[in-house]
Amino acid sequence: MTPNSAASAPSRRRFLASTAVAAAAVAGGAPLLTACGGPDSGSRDGTTSGKDAKKLLPAYVAGNVVTPDIPSKNGSAAGFTGKLDLADLRTSVPRKLGKGSRVTVMSPFWGSPPKADNAYYQAMNELIGVDVVWQNQDGNTYDQKLGAVLASSDVPDVVVVPGWNMSGKIPSAVIGKFADLGPYLSGDAVKDYPNLAAIPSDAWQRSIFGGALRGLPMPSSYVTNIVPLYRQDVFEAEGYEVPTSCDAFMALAKDITNARAKRWACLDMKWTAFQAFGVPSGEEKSLGWNETDGKLVHRVETDEYLEALEWTRKLFAAGVVHPDAELGKSSAQDAGPKFAAGEFLIYAQDLSQWWSRTAEQAVQNPEFRIWGMDVFGHDGGDPTLWAKNPATIFAFVNKKAKESVIRDVLAVANVTAAPYGTKEYMATNYGVEGTHYTVEDGVPTKTDQGNIDVMNAYVMIASPAATIAHPDFPEVAKGQVEWQQRMGAFTRKSSFYGMQITEPARWTNLSNDFEQLEDDFVRGRKKMSDVQQAVSDWRSKGGDELRDWYRKLLDENGPAAS
Known part of the structure; x- marks a missing residue:
């Protein structure tokens, strides 16, 4: 799997989602197979970069909770090749940061949305300490719904916007409707959220819209996929x-x-x-x-x-x-x-x-x-x-949201950005053991209920640095990461x-x-x-x-x- 890869494939006009739009199941789900193109976004015609951008970026603090079997190199994902042992899972969020706010989230969804009170949503909300309420929308027609919602006065607390939907009036709406997260995340402020601090700086730079840090990113490897x-x-x-x-x-x-x-x-x-x-x-x-x-x-x-x-x-x-x-x-x-x-x-x-x-x-x-x-x-x-660009999907917070709500959204993101090998990662990507997945011979597999409930939800808020892990086929994980490392050595970053x-x-x-x-x-x-x-x-x-x-x-x- 490539847990947080929103990848590009040979037809950039085609997007095929699966049980994990952003976080492919290690064994029970299928990875994201294709991706999309579309214009980049910003507040107006132009961009923010150089010294101005650096002032806005969160401090980068590499995570040390989990050590990958194959460290990232030359822009590659980090790789994990071992069997999964639930008893060895680490804790990356030792105390609940959420303060109980009710947070509405609009996000694209491919397939039939689960019931609003399903066991996965309940377990995640209890883990985080936030009452997240999902407003799932058909991913195939999401651009139409997105445009209508952003043109209205009734914007949810959080709105997920894939890069391929950044067209027409959407970029300017992003600036007009969504909050500047800089006061909460720029520089050392991000250290209140260690998993967000471990997101690579390139992905954060992609989250600058209209001269402000507005997006919570889904990072990916910059090596061609x-x-x-x-x-x-x-x-x-x-x-x-x-x-x-x-x-x-x-x-x-x-x-x-x-x-x-x-x-x-x-x-x-x-x-x-x-x-x-x-x-x-x-x-x-x-x-x-x-x-x-x-x-x-x-x-x-x-x-x-x-x-x-x-x-x-x-x-x-x-x-x-x-x-x-x-x-x-x-x-x-x-x-x-x-x-x-x-x-x-x-x-x-x-x-x-x-x-x-x-x-x-x-x-x-x-x-x-x-x-x-x-x-x-x-x-x-x-x-x-x-x-390729190092992030393609972003979550934004309504600029009318109270500080308490913004803080609780960041509490959600700090859990969903937990690295592979942690309890929070398993909860985000697999749900509740026994109900949503089982583990046999070190390989987690989703149950039928897991394939209904645990689909492209919390992973859309934020994700960890690019990771590849296949405990069922470790040789494939090793091959994928090492291929990225070799190709990364020949990869240039364009202007x-x-x-x-x-x-x-x-x-x-x-x-x-x-x-x-x-x-x-x-x-x-x-x-x-x-x-x-x-x-x-x-x-x-x-x-x-x-x-x-x-x-x-x-x-x-x-x-x-x-």
Whole structure:
């Protein structure tokens, strides 16, 4: 599991939630499989960074309650590979901080919300000392509900806003409706809430909206979470070698493919191509820009962008891509059965698929082994990878809330941000032992009631630093973390990494058509001249003006990343 990862996957227009939108169940639940894009946010057009931001950040105090088996390195998650022993769980919140306030929380929810008085909600409220009342809203239409609520005078005490919903008037509403938490959290003030103090500073910087610390973040690793996954068992049986360049990949793909036998090498590898050629991230608008030799350049203007698309097109043209991908039927859900059946051996997807595919095949297909390839440089050298933003979901407190309510919200967050291996973490992510989960051979598994009650609730308020733990498949946890560590060594932070940025509304839709154009080009439905013309049109219709706008932003604020 990746307990607090809200990850990005190959279609940033698609969001697939599971029993743990933010905190995937270690064994009983399924991790978040895909994520979304959308503009960054802020109070107005612009951002807060540099010295101004540093004044607002909470002091960072690393937690020492639990020691991970694999410490974070190069931006990776921390890893836990041991069996879970409930008797060894630590206590990270020794005294109840809540003072009994009633706190209403509006949050996106995927699935059927549990009863309001369920045992999970009751147990958490008793643990924290706060009466949290959930106002769950359909996650698939959350943006509509969010807009309506924030436009009204009836705003709940806490509102959860995913980054992909930060569009339209939502960013300005965040500033107008929600409290400045700086007086309670900036600098040493955060030490009253040790688990919040252990959240990395990058995630807090992402929580600055309109010149104030307003959000409680859900941190994530900044290392790319798109992994070229492959059938390790078949590779070993057939003697295939993991490729280390684009040419080697093509040669391998041709060797694997036998259409008559219904075996193809891969699905659409566009996102791996972007990685191999060092194309800046397309996950969020601001991450598409980077200063190169003193000039701000957008990802679609680079030679690498065109080269990556051209290489991907060659894969399709060579017939090594599964026909489903030709038709656009290669989502995470569609891919699973055919990957397990060996119809294709490689695909690029979210890191969480490494565990979820392993878990689903463990009984029915014990020989099945999935692993992650290291991303290769297109020419066989080291890759240049680009950091994704270190937090994507935020909880905000109504600016009309009394101090007592704000303090009680922070008491909730201090519990939900408890690290893996603590009693508070288990309570937040699993509920009540016996009622919501059981532990057998060191592996916690949710009961049927747990899968009803313990779903994307308290984890949405705040989360600990990125963590990966799979007591059922420790080798997978180790593999995932070590993959992040290796890839983190090649990861760069672009000029606007970690900043909350709101682009002017007139350019909101400027880049919307590129993703479809990319997909059409690599499948042979468009020509390179079409792509080049689209880039030229993008410049003339606002891209060059937008560059000037970002240039001014960078000159005034400096880069967020050192």
